[in-house]
Amino acid sequence: MGKLLSNFRTTTLLSIALAVIMILAFGKVSGGFGDAFWQATLRWVHVVAGVLWIGLLWYFNFVQIRVMPNIPAEMKPAIGKHIAPEALFWFRWSALATVLAGLGVMFMRGHAYAMEVLSFGFAGGMTEDQKGFTLMGIGVWLAIIMFLNVWGIIWPNQKRALGIVPAEDDVKAKSARIAMLGSRTNMLLSLPMLTSMAMYQTLFG
Ligand code: HEM
Numbered sequence: 409m410g411k412l413l414s415n416f417r418t419t420t421l422l423s424i425a426l427a428v429i430m431i432l433a434f435g436k437v438s439g440g441f442g443d444a445f446w447q448a449t450l451r452w453v454h455v456v457a458g459v460l461w462i463g464l465l466w467y468f469n470f471v472q473i474r475v476m477p478n479i480p481a482e483m484k485p486a487i488g489k490h491i492a493p494e495a496l497f498w499f500r501w502s503a504l505a506t507v508l509a510g511l512g513v514m515f516m517r518g519h520a521y522a523m524e525v526l527s528f529g530f531a532g533g534m535t536e537d538q539k540g541f542t543l544m545g546i547g548v549w550l551a552i553i554m555f556l557n558v559w560g561i562i563w564p565n566q567k568r569a570l571g572i573v574p575a576e577d578d579v580k581a582k583s584a585r586i587a588m589l590g591s592r593t594n595m596l597l598s599l600p601m602l603t604s605m606a607m608y609q610t611l612f613g
Contacts, residue, residue: 422520427452447516454509458605460502464495469595473588488570496566503558510551540612547604554594554601562590 412418431452435445472495474488514522523531528545529538568575569584 422507442603444518447513447599450512450516454513457505457509460498460603462504462602464499464502464582465591465594465598467495468499468579468591473591492566493572496563496570500558500563505557507552507555510548543605544608544612547601547608550597550601550604554597557590557594562587562594565590 412422431449434448435441438445444447472487472492476484479487514525517597520531524541524547525548527541528534529541531540532541534542565583567573569580569587571580575583
């Protein structure tokens with residue numbers, strides 16, 4: 409067991425295998441492998457990818473960005489050359505997986521539902537019972553803005569800041585600041601965004 413747990417890849421694959429057994433059990437016990445099962449499975453993918461994405465966003469903001477100024481200069485490359493690039497790899501690809509699975513769940517709930525959410529309830533005329541869509545729409549659009557921020561601002565600036573693409577020292581410093589502010593913006597938006605994700609289903613079904 410110690411040998412298995414020492415290896416990241418085998419541990420992760422085993423975790424996925426156990427989750428797949430649970431997913432199949434849910435399909436069987438709930439009475440079938442129809443549309444509802446596949447929507448639930450996509451929700452699983454969505455939440456798993458979302459946890460990885462937002463978990464890493466919070467790691468950057470709770471830990472790395474705050475501690476970095478206190479790290480002695482000769483030790484900074486350990487973060488800049490090894491930890492940050494690896495964290496950014498999982499960060500940006502899990503962001504993409506979260507959005508694709510989230511949009512998938514939305515459209516699996518039906519075209520009308522997707523239009524209602526994306527239009528904040530205006531597609532259905534914004535009657536009293538559409539207000540839930542307004543709240544869910546805010547969360548989905550915040551998440552889309554956060555995703556565009558990851559790929560359009562944070563990652564291109566981090567590439568220059570970390571020396572993954574060559575840049576002059578002053579450009580590097582400016583890019584590091586822009587990447588930090590981009591990351592802080594996503595930190596700011598993360599809790600309001602998650603409020604929609606976490607509360608909609610229970611209160612509006
Ligand atoms: C563009 C990005 C996103 C889209 C389009 C999206 C879309 C959705 C949709 C349609 C639902 C189902 C709501 C319902 O029950 O009707 C959902 C639920 C959820 N989403 Fe997202 N989402 C996005 C980003 C995120 C992110 C970044 C997270 C971070 C963890 C997240 C976490 C969740 C959670 C925890 C649920 C609740 C699942 C449940 O109650 O079954 N989502 N999302």
